[in-house]
Amino acid sequence: MLTVHHMRVSQSERIVWLCEELEIKYDLKLHNRDPMFSPQAIKDLYEIGSAPVIQDGDLTMGESAACVEYIIHKHGDGRLALPPSHPNYADYVYWFAFSNGTLQPAVSRLMSIKAAGVDSSNDTAKRYQGKLDLYLRHVDGRLGRTKEWLAGEEFTAADIMTVFTLTTMRTFYSIDLSAYSNILAYLKRVVQRPGYTSYREKGDPELPLMIDGPAPENFLEKLKSKA
Numbered sequence: 001m002l003t004v005h006h007m008r009v010s011q012s013e014r015i016v017w018l019c020e021e022l023e024i025k026y027d028l029k030l031h032n033r034d035p036m037f038s039p040q041a042i043k044d045l046y047e048i049g050s051a052p053v054i055q056d057g058d059l060t061m062g063e064s065a066a067c068v069e070y071i072i073h074k075h076g077d078g079r080l081a082l083p084p085s086h087p088n089y090a091d092y093v094y095w096f097a098f099s100n101g102t103l104q105p106a107v108s109r110l111m112s113i114k115a116a117g118v119d120s121s122n123d124t125a126k127r128y129q130g131k132l133d134l135y136l137r138h139v140d141g142r143l144g145r146t147k148e149w150l151a152g153e154e155f156t157a158a159d160i161m162t163v164f165t166l167t168t169m170r171t172f173y174s175i176d177l178s179a180y181s182n183i184l185a186y187l188k189r190v191v192q193r194p195g196y197t198s199y200r201e202k203g204d205p206e207l208p209l210m211i212d213g214p215a216p217e218n219f220l221e222k223l224k225s226k227a
């Protein structure tokens, strides 16, 4: 039986969402942040100590993109990935890679320099913010052309990889998406998916939907005060 370890309000939401979209059987283990970083249970499972972590027989593995690929091909008959024969294969591969290779690191970088006390008027901070703005325009432009999903007409794992950065990640680093109408329309489509609703009910029932333009309020402060 596949086991998915999800740390609430984290990138591991992708894996719960994927399993719900694929409608596969899996055992969901929920973890709380302790108080902000991974709890000991996640560190005991995986030496990097980050979420997600999956277990399948003798296998224990982290890294969202790896978990997504593994589950799709071992448990999902390849569904939600596009095969090389598909006309949108290159789009699928590109947007899947862009999510954790470029978009998510851009936000993480800004979050880290802010946490280190660097002011947003600092040249490096401005350069990084400019990069994030550029990447968001890139995503917005793509969605304006497809009018549907990142890889084209079909919803794929490239969407599952990307949505965390456009929603939940905004509680870690405030991003106003008001200027990106195609992203906002896309997020409305995302939350109408039954698989996304099931993930939220099972994995993050208290987390507000972060699909509006203005930066969401800081949910982490609420989590901290509960801890």
Ligand SMILES: N[C@@H](CCC(=O)N[C@@H](CS)C(=O)NCC(=O)O)C(=O)O
Residues within 6 Å of the ligand: 007, 009, 010, 011, 012, 036, 037, 038, 049, 050, 051, 052, 062, 063, 064, 065, 100
């Ligand atoms: N590239 C990794 C990043 C994983 C990651 O950094 N997860 C965060 C949650 S958003 C985490 O576990 N942070 C807590 C910690 O490292 O202690 C992935 O996609 O799985």
